[in-house]
Amino acid sequence: MEPDTAPRPLDHVERAHLRSPGDASHVMHRYDAAPEFGGLLERFWIPVWSVPPGREAPQQVLQYPVTLLVVSGDYARFYGVVAGLSTTTLTGDGWAVGVMCAPAAGGLVARGSVAPYTDRHVDLAEVLGGDGERLTARVRGAMAADPTSPAAHAVAMAAFGDALRPLLPVDAEGDLVNRVVAFVEGDREVVRVAQVCAEFGLSERALQRLVQRRLGLTPKWLIQRRRLQEAAERLRGRGTTLAEVAALLGYADQPHFSRDFSRVTGMTPGAFAARYAS
Numbered sequence: 001m002e003p004d005t006a007p008r009p010l011d012h013v014e015r016a017h018l019r020s021p022g023d024a025s026h027v028m029h030r031y032d033a034a035p036e037f038g039g040l041l042e043r044f045w046i047p048v049w050s051v052p053p054g055r056e057a058p059q060q061v062l063q064y065p066v067t068l069l070v071v072s073g074d075y076a077r078f079y080g081v082v083a084g085l086s087t088t089t090l091t092g093d094g095w096a097v098g099v100m101c102a103p104a105a106g107g108l109v110a111r112g113s114v115a116p117y118t119d120r121h122v123d124l125a126e127v128l129g130g131d132g133e134r135l136t137a138r139v140r141g142a143m144a145a146d147p148t149s150p151a152a153h154a155v156a157m158a159a160f161g162d163a164l165r166p167l168l169p170v171d172a173e174g175d176l177v178n179r180v181v182a183f184v185e186g187d188r189e190v191v192r193v194a195q196v197c198a199e200f201g202l203s204e205r206a207l208q209r210l211v212q213r214r215l216g217l218t219p220k221w222l223i224q225r226r227r228l229q230e231a232a233e234r235l236r237g238r239g240t241t242l243a244e245v246a247a248l249l250g251y252a253d254q255p256h257f258s259r260d261f262s263r264v265t266g267m268t269p270g271a272f273a274a275r276y277a278s
Helices: 105-110 124-128 129-141 150-165 172-186 193-200 205-216 219-235 241-250 254-265 269-276
Strands: 026-032 040-052 057-062 068-072 076-079 088-090 095-102 119-123
Touching: 026 150, 040 150, 068 105, 068 119, 068 129, 068 150, 068 205, 076 124, 076 129, 095 105, 095 129, 095 150, 105 124, 105 172, 105 205, 105 241, 119 124, 124 129, 129 150, 172 193, 193 205, 193 269, 205 219, 219 241, 219 254, 241 254, 241 269, 254 269
Parallel strands: none
Antiparallel strands: 026 040, 040 095, 057 088, 068 076, 068 095, 076 119
16 A cells, blocks of 8 residues: 555544644555454554654544554554543654554453543553454564565454454444444534434433443543544635634534634644644
């Protein structure tokens, strides 16, 4: 897979990655998960980076409501959902192979509620046991010679598949949380928790318990995260005012939008647009 070089609209994954303009620290290879993992795994990402000595390249992400499994040369981790802004700082030369799970997967990997993993990570072996250790060894062996090689990527992804295939099929509750997240992410008109309850015939308490157990957060967070990701995408373009962005995302007024955006990203929408606009 060749790296992307031409400017184009941000896709479903890229809009969450707040990559600084001019950041040439890494090349990102991305692959869809095989169809057999539908409902469990969404996408693999494989960054390969080279950062000059003494320098750092922070990578900030408005994470989707999913867990992640990541193996690098230095660590192998299971990540819960990050409620705020996730930051990973790249240094030196390195690589990582990560898989973005479907919303259902976290509870299957953790074998229970994912709430204890919110805003934290643990070693893969803590959740996958010996399968996690074997997965780590296979990925590192595949990537050792040439981490840019598509053949190495294929072997590494197959290792993830072998470790996670026993979690299939996705359970009924997992299928439900997948559909809840898809509904919230796919409809800009969804701005209230009551709309989600009505769509799925759930009481607010039942929806709260489902989302807390399978994602570790709240239905309100789901809605806010989708709005902020779309805001970040729109603010990186040109020709749309802050008031227009706020209105498009269903905010009652611009100050409310600005408060939400600043609280999560640490920047006002105006400052963000000035820094990231393409």
